[in-house]
Amino acid sequence: MPVLLERCLELLAPGLTLPGAVHVDFTLGLGGHAEAVLERFPDVVLIGLDRDTEALAHARHRLIRFGDRTHLVHAVYDELPRVLGELGIPMIHSGLFDLGVSSLQLDEADRGFAYSQDAPLDMRMDQSRGATAEDVVNGYEPGELVRILRQYGEEKFAPRVVSAIVRERQKVRITSTARLAELVKDAIPAAARRTGGNPAKRTFQALRIEVNAELDALEGAVPAALDALAPKGRLVVMSYQSLEDRIVKRALAARSRSTGPIDLPVELPGTGPTLKLLTRGSELPSEAEVAENPRAASVKLRAVERIDEQDQTSGTGRERSRLSTRGKQGRLRPGANEGEG
Numbered sequence: 301m302p303v304l305l306e307r308c309l310e311l312l313a314p315g316l317t318l319p320g321a322v323h324v325d326f327t328l329g330l331g332g333h334a335e336a337v338l339e340r341f342p343d344v345v346l347i348g349l350d351r352d353t354e355a356l357a358h359a360r361h362r363l364i365r366f367g368d369r370t371h372l373v374h375a376v377y378d379e380l381p382r383v384l385g386e387l388g389i390p391m392i393h394s395g396l397f398d399l400g401v402s403s404l405q406l407d408e409a410d411r412g413f414a415y416s417q418d419a420p421l422d423m424r425m426d427q428s429r430g431a432t433a434e435d436v437v438n439g440y441e442p443g444e445l446v447r448i449l450r451q452y453g454e455e456k457f458a459p460r461v462v463s464a465i466v467r468e469r470q471k472v473r474i475t476s477t478a479r480l481a482e483l484v485k486d487a488i489p490a491a492a493r494r495t496g497g498n499p500a501k502r503t504f505q506a507l508r509i510e511v512n513a514e515l516d517a518l519e520g521a522v523p524a525a526l527d528a529l530a531p532k533g534r535l536v537v538m539s540y541q542s543l544e545d546r547i548v549k550r551a552l553a554a555r556s557r558s559t560g561p562i563d564l565p566v567e568l569p570g571t572g573p574t575l576k577l578l579t580r581g582s583e584l585p586s587e588a589e590v591a592e593n594p595r596a597a598s599v600k601l602r603a604v605e606r607i608d609e610q611d612q613t614s615g616t617g618r619e620r621s622r623l624s625t626r627g628k629q630g631r632l633r634p635g636a637n638e639g640e641g
């Protein structure tokens with residue numbers, strides 16, 4: 301079931317009802333969100349991107365009845381400018397990122413994403429190219445592995461886990477998720493093992509991010525999406541871990557505040573914010589949503605609208621927007637959620 305479906309549709313609706321609206325689903329997956337958009341907004345054209353060819357095949361089957369209203373493209377989401385160029389579509393009116401792995405990727409044991417199922421150590425979202433988790437675990441320098449586990453997995457015991465990996469790989473190549481999960485579990489002190497869920501979770505997350513260069517792609521993709529967004533167009537991003545959410549938060553905040561001199565009561569041309577934040581900090585799911593859909597448990601949702609410059613140059617629009625203006629220190633004003641929450 302698609303995460304926060306009704307909330308996403310509510311936030312995107314003003315963009316989806318603009319004349320000639322084009323919606324981009326940057327993470328098409330199994331096409332759940334995309335199907336609801338196409339059903340409820342009969343004039344919308346969808347561009348659906350996914351780097352996973354299996355996901356695309358599922359979505360293509362599911363969305364077949366919408367015919368020429370859909371363009372489904374095998375692409376990494378930061379390739380939007382190329383995709384739009386090839387389709388001859390100059391701008392978009394609505395966009396959705398539902399980050400992370402799909403239920404298909406988690407459920408199909410042979411993809412190697414799940415620490416709870418034994419499988420070859422693959423973890424590539426695009427199985428047609430690139431290094432696998434097995435290549436990373438067996439080939440990277442120990443120092444580099446420690447950095448990845450610390451940075452992408454926030455694993456406190458990264459040096460211990462990496463020592464265990466290195467000891468093992470000197471004897472025999474590590475090729476399965478079960479063996480890796482076992483090595484991680486044994487490397488973590490017993491006291492720490494009793495809290496925080498499966499001890500392999502952080503290592504698996506770190507490897508998945510490294511294998512798919514997930515954060516680099518996101519760093520490029522959010523600005524590319526915002527550049528393509530038409531005036532009054534809307535973008536919603538759902539992240540499932542703090543590293544992703546931090547990248548999203550920064551990219552949105554950078555365009556939602558003035559770059560002009562702090563003390564002027566009006567904006568100088570070209571210095572005003574180009575985005576209006578629609579969520580205060582990030583929105584979390586309700587208890588009811590999590591009960592119904594456990595995948596929603598860790599979601600953080602952020603949404604923005606592209607400001608229409610026509611409004612900015614007329615009347616009250618020239619005054620600085622209270623929600624978007626920097627405080628004296630050039631930070632978001634007090635009350636806006638600067639934390640991860």
Ligand SMILES: C[S@@+](CC[C@H](N)C(=O)[O-])C[C@H]1O[C@@H](n2cnc3c(N)ncnc32)[C@H](O)[C@@H]1O
Nearest residue numbers: 327329330331332333350351352376377398402
């Ligand atoms: C959580 S699922 C999306 C689920 C979808 N919203 C639905 O309703 O079925 C995330 C999808 O994004 C894809 N994905 C992750 N990173 C990507 C990237 N950098 N470029 C393109 N697709 C990506 C994954 O392959 C996966 O299919």
